[in-house]
Amino acid sequence: MRVLHLNNSGFGHVIPSLGVVEELVRRGHEVTYVTAAGPVAKVEATGATVLPYESRLPGIDLSEYNTADETAALTGIYLTESEEILKAVDKHYEGVPDVISYDLTVYHAARVLGRQWDVPLAQCLPVFASNEHFSLLEKMVEKMGRAELTHPELQSFFRRLTALLADRGQADTDLEDFIGRTEDLNLVYFPRAFQFAGDTFDDRFVFVGPGLAADPTAWTPPADDKPLLFVSLGTCVNRRAGFFRACVDAFRDQPWNVVMAVHEGVDRAELGPIPSNVEVHGWLPNLDVLAHTTVFLSHAGLGSVMGALSREVPLVVVPSSPEDWVNARRVAELGLGKVIRDELPPPARLRAAVLEVDRDKRTRERVARMRADIEASGGGAAGADALEAHAAKRGR
Template sequence: MRILFSGRPAYGHLYPLLPLARAARDAGHRVTIATGPTFVPQVAEFGFDAREAGTSIGVAEAEAVQRHPDGPVVAVMATMFADILARRTLADLGPMLEVDRPDLVIYEMSDVGAAGAARRAGIPAVSVTIGRSMPAEARGFAAPSFDWIWGGDVPADPMLGDACLDLWPAGLADPVAAAVPTRFPLRPVPWSAPAPPWTSPGRPLVYLTLGTVSFSATDVLRAAVSGLARLPVRVVVAVGPGDPAVLGPVPANVQVFRFVPQGRVLAEADLVVHHGGSGTTLGAAAHGLPQLVLPQGADQFVNAAALAAQGSGLELTGDEVTPEVIAECARTLLGEPVHRATARTLAAQIAAMPPPAAVVADLAGYATR
């Protein structure tokens, strides 16, 4: 079977696709990965057939803001994802699909132009829930913007389409994804960029990150470092593509890196303090870890609320994000057993989800039905 994966050139968008792509390749299927030019070399280094398609979210955001300088956020987002990004992806993928004729297109949910290209080529497409679906109000506002992509037959969720690979366990279920007509549960498996060698500094260990897109939240990161350093713990900080020097001098019990092998760090950690990105949220949940979430944008607020409702995490926003409050919340999560118990429930749910290798076989049946 020939499978084309398509994703935006960003860690949180593209990397969730790679474990499934690797499983498909290992099963003998021909795998191609299409993404923006900045990530093509990385994908090629991982051993995949990498093709250039689409552009970055940053480029699309700049153009959308120019079109709507005073418009509501939902208008900017609809212009980005249903117009600029989608049209660029569709234009690049359309000829590629006609030549390669894959049996299946798998796209991360924001790369909906890939679904449009697949529909025009008569190829089945399946989305991957790299994040939460749009709130109902935003979905209703944006739906007409997606009409051209789906040829007038817009699915209930215009980004997830009629079939999806759902990474969310039952305790954090996205009800919109759960209602997609054809749904394949898929165990979230981490994929980390190559990182320098890392040795655990000891325990108790707190892992702190604001992900690879921090929304310029340097002050939040500094507050978290300051608060966590007051506790009798070791703190490992990953700043992503940013410069570690932006934090300035840090206390002796804090280590700062650009990237870390997140799976290894999570295996040693006792608490994760983070932004609420889906990759970190699901990675920490898979390891049964309590989480303190400091959401900064996108669907991070929804993820934080879901963790708090499930019982394995706490959420801080706005003026609550101070060193003192962060330290107190971390002390609570490290000391009280209830959060760890509910976190272990999530870990058990994730462990019971089908792994990528098992899902590949289901997808083969879907593509040839």
């Protein structure tokens, strides 16, 4: 089976997909993975063939996109990613795949190619799935407000998408269907139990759990037996020196070890003096660190949340983006940790939240149950099974 997987260049979108990709390669399938920049090496480690494209995302600070006006611009940004993906595929991909799997952010490229080649599509979701009972967009709108369809950024997006479809010989495409359709297969990278209204999603949605591919980055845990706080704000919305400084101050001279993954855009000097119980790193193998972690302090990105829950680690989350706020709400509803509703909480508040979660036995029990749900979801094997069955329908 030939699989063409399309994704953007964000770690938070690529990493959840790697478990399925790794399993497809293990089964002997030919997987070509379109991505760019930092994630390329991690995709190559699965054995898939990387087809790179010119991504604009590495130069964009997604922490600046939080209001309705700001997020309206994301429609054009991700359309640009799809346009560049199409250029790369047109130039370098030979033949026709049996199935196209794709990250939801680059649906434009996938749906154009799906029609061009008449091959089945599978959408991949590292975020909450949506149906008539739950809408991720509507939940985000509650936080950020709504951009009207007459917004200049949205009007520009519609014009550009219409022109792209015309250029590809697909001018007769219905835009509403093209943008809003639900694929016959949707791989969701977390367990059904974590999904809002999970029991309302039909068999087009396969909840495979998170992709937990190994990371070869070396890290040595502290030698003592103190509890460990792992702090990470993910790979996109993380240029927050003040937050990391507050974490250092919160646990300075405390009987805890603190391990922080700090974005390269943060000047380490802004963190102040680093005490001996705090480690500051640029990149860490999250799952390895989480295996030794007592409490995880995070921005509530779903990849980070799933990584923690897969290692049975309770959460303290400090969301900033509209999407993170939705994730944090689910963490709170399920009793998997504590939400701090201040993007820059004072050190005393951070410390109190971490200590409260650490002492809460019921939270740990609920986290243990969610870990069992993750393990029961099937992971990469379940995703590979679904893609094989989906591709087989083409020949019937």
